Amino acid sequence: MSIEVILLGAAQDGGIPQAGCECRNCLPAQHDPGRKKFVSSLGILDREEEAFWLVDATPDFREQLHLMQTHAQDCKFEGIFITHAHIGHYTGLIHLGREAMHTKSIPVYGTQTMLDFLASNAPWNQLVEIRNIELRPVQDSVSIEISPNLSITPITVPHRSEYSDTLAYLVKGSNKKLFFCPDIDSWDKLQFNIKEFLEEVDIALVDGTFFSEGELEGRVMGDVPHPLVEESVQKLQGLQTEVLFVHLNHTNPLWEVGSERSWLEERGFRIGEQGQSWVL
Ligand SMILES: [Zn+2]
Ligand SMILES: [Zn+2]
Ligand SMILES: [Zn+2]
Structure with a gap:
């Protein structure tokens, strides 16, 4: 039987609504929990x-986790692959601890620097010490055969490395490959050509944090570098691959139906929708 991948969220680390924000994307979600957008996962x-x-x-x-357990009844939660140590990507681990689930040795996969960060900083080190989680280091480009029909390959990507380095993951089922890269500073700083790489991939869920320059009013966008969606579309145009943007910031106009969304879809790209799934 095939492997299924479900997009459990498509927002940037701060989610939607972002704390304290009343922008046009956040305000409706502050009032209506049904309009909340989960962080990319x-x-x-x-x-x-x-x-x-x-x-x-x-x-x-x-x-x-509840979405996943509802979707995958009778299936067991077998582990978490972490991309990096920015708040949107690992802080959910608090729920595995003594005050909440108190899990027994759930495997947590990540780079050695990511796992060292967990093992040496409170409160994460308690998860390690009382064995709520079991740390499993992975290496760039070394595939992990996680089940007979499923392998996961970590791929190092350039991204602000304040606490850890950063991974994207290539998920391979028996028929298809899906690439998940929620955070990257620049496609040009990658060790390989992204377009050539994606030619071999069926589905790509990639960093769509900001649509265009000037989106973060009153902040220096260079402090949080990401390829702009406008630039990524130019770079990736012409691929057969299904490319969807995820990790959208609350400021991103693509959240709404409008001229930017139309511009994107006319070029054959889409945004990832929470709950969307693919069979690999
Ligand atoms: Zn992020
Ligand atoms: Zn907002
Ligand atoms: Zn990040």
């Missing part, structure tokens, strides 16, 4: 093995 499901895994433990982990 994947659920990967192997029904034959009755198991599922998450990519990233976001601040919305509680709801996202």
